[in-house]
Amino acid sequence: MTETDSIAYDVVVLGAGPVGxxxxxxxRAAGLSTAVVESELVGGECSYxxxxxxxALLRPGLAQADARRLPGLAQAVQGPLDAAAVLARRNGFTGNWNDDGQIQWLDGIGVDFYRGHGRLAGPKxxxxxxxxGERHVLTAGHAVAVSTGSRAVLPDLPGLADIKPWTSREATSAQTVPGRLIVIGGGVVATEMATAWHALGSKxxxxxxxxxxxxxxxxxxxxxxxAALTEAGVDVRTGTSVTSVTRENGTIVAVTDNGDRIEADEILFATGRAPRTDDIGLDTIGLEPGSWLEVDDSLRVTGSDWLYAVGDVNHRALLTHQGKYQARIAGAAIAARASGVxxxxxxxxxxxxxxADHSAVPQVVFTDPEAAAVGLSLAExxxxxxxxxxxxxxxxxVAGASLYGDDYRGRARMVVDLEREILLGVTFVGPGVGELIHSATIAVxxxxxxxxxxxxxxSYPTISEVWLRLLESYRDN
Incomplete structure (x- = not known):
């Protein structure tokens, strides 16, 4: 192992995903010398x-579903998707898992990049x-920002590791379409991947x-x-847990708590996330390895005047766009404090x-129909x-919905604070509603x-006219 002399920067960033x-x-734009450390690919989980x-996997199936709702076009898109072409296009979106372009971007803005495993070794x-084996020691004059993200969590099932299950990584990078796929979970990853792989031909x-x-x-x-997944042909079973998983002669066999035996070629567990903080040296500064990091609204870790935790690691909102929002906040706060404020x-x-991380977090689920929400639900x-x-x-x-097809099914809800007469939350479900959510985000x-x-x-005729109908309903009822 070789070691260089200690290299001084104003800011050191652990993790080079979109947040880092x-x-x-x-x-760097504020004039602070900055280094970024990444052990995998620059661009992070989101990019690859x-x-x-x-x-990229979802869009062809959603476009086909939209087309099949339009008389005159439906007849032209009845065949199956070209799965090989979809997977090839997906590969292009990831740059074939090559990050040369991202590294060039870092270099272009004047940021030094270190490829390797980064660990805190005491304050700053x-x-x-x-x-x-080459080792570098980086010191930060003003701040270290942890943006190492999160990883998929697998349940504690005997023998699970032996069958090599899919997590979100395998589900989005697989190079062939499994004939049969079991998806475990009911959240965003589970519903989106069930949608995508069903459209590509999986049972x-x-x-x-x-x-x-x-x-x-x-x-x-x-x-x-x-309901839409079921109608499309996905076997949706709620109130069901998996008690054991084995691979027999190449076939995965999952047994449920009610005794059902389900066979598949692959199985995806989309059952939660954990912070990537288990081996980044938190113990050297008195914090618990593997823990989520609590922060204030400037993204500074509680009890510290130099450590920031940005993105998934602080558990405020595990969404790329929210992590990037936090990064802009943290960058501004670091620069302000460095200037003496x-x-x-x-x-x-x-x-x-x-x-906004407290009150106006937007999210779109790219299923068919899409589901989009911002702010609080009624129950919340x-x-x-x-x-x-x-x-x-x-x-x-809504008049504009008819342009999407003759059988448009969707629903909108706004949650009104009756004391202040403002919106606390908005939810849309239906084809194309992902493009509606930013207007709701601005309102909330x-x-x-x-x-x-x-x-x-x-504007008329667009599905945005639902705003008028929601306001009329509020006024008239």
């Missing part, structure tokens, strides 16, 4: 095993060990331990997605406070003690009064 890249971009490849110090069985799908959204979202702007809507709002009213509307009754994050929303006129 954005922290580096903001601190999550957001981008999963959406990071040790990097490369695959060749999919979806096993859900709970009562329904997408339990962090309004109940009707999961109900509508489950000891007390940051107390305004919760300042550039130094991650306010009531549990938080707000006096609220839910206003629902059938999206299929900006706390736009309903009296002002009346004057935001939706």
């Amino acid at each position: 890249e954005n922290i580096a971009d903001r601190t 095993w999550a957001c981008m490849p999963s959406k 110090k990071v040790e990097v060990t490369g695959s060749d 999919v069985t979806l096993l859900v331990r709970g009562k329904g799908l997408l339990n962090r959204m309004e109940p009707f979202a999961g109900e509508m997605v489950a 000891s007390l940051l702007d107390s305004d919760p809507w300042s550039a130094h406070a991650a306010t 709002a009531e549990q938080a003690g707000h006096r609220v009213r839910a206003v629902d509307y059938d999206l299929g009754s 994050a900006g706390q736009v009064p309903i009296s002002r929303l009346w004057h935001a006129v939706p």
Whole structure:
């Protein structure tokens, strides 16, 4: 093993996914010398095993489903998808799992990159060990930012490791279509991958331990997605747990708690995430290895004046777009403190406070139908003690929805705070609603009064006209 002299930077970033890249971009733009450490691919989970490849897998099937709802076009798209072409295009989205372009981008903005395993080695110090054994010691004058993300969690089932199950990584990077696929879970990864692989030709069985799908959204979202998956041919079984999994002569056999025996070629466990903090030296600064890191609204770790935890590792919102939002906040806070500002702007809507992570987190689930939500559900709002009213509307009754097909099925809900007459949450379910959610995010994050929303006129004929119908329903009932 060789060792270089200690190298000084203003900021050291552990993890080069979208979050780490954005922290580096903001601190470097502020004139701070910055180094980024990554043991895998620059671009992280989102670029290679999550957001981008999963959406590349999903889009052809969703486009085909949209086309089949349109008379005159439906007859032209009745054949199966060209799975090889879809997988090849997906590979292109990941750059064939090559990060040369991402490294060039870091170099272009003046950030030094270290490939290797990075560990904290006491306050403001990071040790990097490369695959060749070369060791670097980096010191941070102002801040170390941990943005190492999260990993998939597998259940404690005997022999599970021996059958080599899929996690989200294998599900988004597989190079062949399994004839039969079991998906375990009822969340975003489970529903999206069931949608994608079914469209590509797999016979999919979806096993859900709970009562329904997408339990962090309004109940009707999961109900509508489950109904559509079932109608499409996915075998959806709720209230079902797997008690054992084996591989017999190449075939996976899963046994459920009610004694059912299900055979498949592959099995995907989409059963939760854990922070990638187990081997990054947290013990050297008095923190628990493998733990989520608690932070304030400037993303600084509780009890520290130099350590930041940004993205999945702080467990505030495990979403790429929220992690990038946090990165912009953290970068601004680090730069402000480095310039001598000891007390940051107390305004919760300042550039130094991650306010939206408390009240206006948006998410889109790219199933068919899509499900999109921002803010609080009705149950969450009531549990938080707000006096609220839910206003629902059938999206299929909006004029613009008919342009998507003759049998458009969807639903919209806004949760109104009756004291302040602002929106606490909005949920849409239906084809194409992912493009609606940003308008809802602006309304929720900006706390736009309903009296002002009346004057935001939706274009006709678009499904955005649902805003008018929701407001009319609130006024008239």
